[in-house]
Amino acid sequence: MPELPEVETIKRQLATHLPGLSLIKLEFLDAKTGRFIDQKELVHIIGKKIRALKRRAKILLLEFENGYYLAIHLKMTGQIILKGEHTKHLPNKHTRAVLYFQKGKTIYFQDLRKFGWLKITNRQKLMAEKLGPEPFGPEFTLSYLQDRLKKSNRPIKIFLLDQSQIAGIGNIYANEALFLAKIRPQTRAKEISLNKAKILYQQILAVLKKGIELGGASDSDYLNAYGSRGQYQEHFLVYRRQGQPCPNCQALIKRISLGGRGSFYCPQCQKK
Ligand SMILES: [Zn+2]
Structure with missing residues (x-):
């Protein structure tokens, strides 16, 4: 399962591409991956601009300018792949969700075993999660x-x-x-x-x-x-x-x- 260093790596890579771009469309190719998202919540992120990429524990967070987050957990076999030269084979049968941003930026959420998930959340809900301190944060002494x-x-x-x-x-x-x-x-x-x-x-x-x-x-x-x-x-x-x-x-x-x-x-x- 991807752990802190793996998710941090993805976060840093996406941070050079996505901030400032709006999410145009979020498409689920497998309903299980979107099991925690209510259709009514999509208004909080569709058409909204990405402010920053964050990470909490093993969760990747796309932070929007309005304060909402799209949280992505890779669980056992999830992958987050930015469309490019290396993605000519995508989407394929393991593509569970596709995120379309402005300027043609696209992310494929690949997940063989389908334990991974996407969630729409906000700062309050994130704070309420029972997660210990970040190893590189000030609380982990x-x-x-x-x-x-x-x-x-x-x-x-x-x-x-x-x-x-x-x-x-x-x-x-x-x-x-x-x-x-x-x-x-x-x-x-x-x-x-x-x-x-x-x-x-x-x-x-x-x-x-x-x-x-x-x-x-x-x-x-x-x-x-x-x-x-x-x-x-x-x-x-x-x-x-x-x-x-x-x-x-x-x-x-x-x-x-x-x-x-x-x-x-x-x-x-x-x-x-
Ligand atoms: Zn030894």
Whole structure:
């Protein structure tokens, strides 16, 4: 699933194309993708001008000048592709929605498995979402993380995926940050020492930053707005590397399931 770095990459790319342009038409080729949109709400965004591109957690936000937002969640297999040389094959059978803007700018929302969605929302509704602080925002401090860890009895890996604790971290970056912080995924959040929490805090920011720098991870379906793959998957330390040697100590990486998600760790480097 695209996580913070992947959605941030798309956001930055679209930000160079869409601001100042009006959305002319929003067409759903599959009703499921538009399941959260009431026809009556369309007046808030059709014919309205884009002010900026934003991101909250793993959600891409097209902000309109009137204060409304079109929120897009890619979920498992969603892609947001800007029409261009690379989209001669689109639309195709996986195109679920098409957004037409002024000056011929067009976005294809591709989604193999159809878990993704579009929603029309506003600032008030966004604020009411139960989402934790943004990792690169002012509220995500070391003391915030230490405090939240102390209050949680859940395995740290599950804690990191909880969007109400920290927004934007998914399976890839949680596994990688825990490896770098030398913390085993099963360790209870409240058992993590203050010092280890500090290292974890730094590594969360480091892996997300690296993810953005490398344009995200394309280990499965992710493509950026230009239809290209990210590079982070070439730098995975433990994620989906079960049975392969640890980059630090050569012990074989293990895979376990936690909360139904694959968790990968080095049994030597991540002792507890
Ligand atoms: Zn190791």
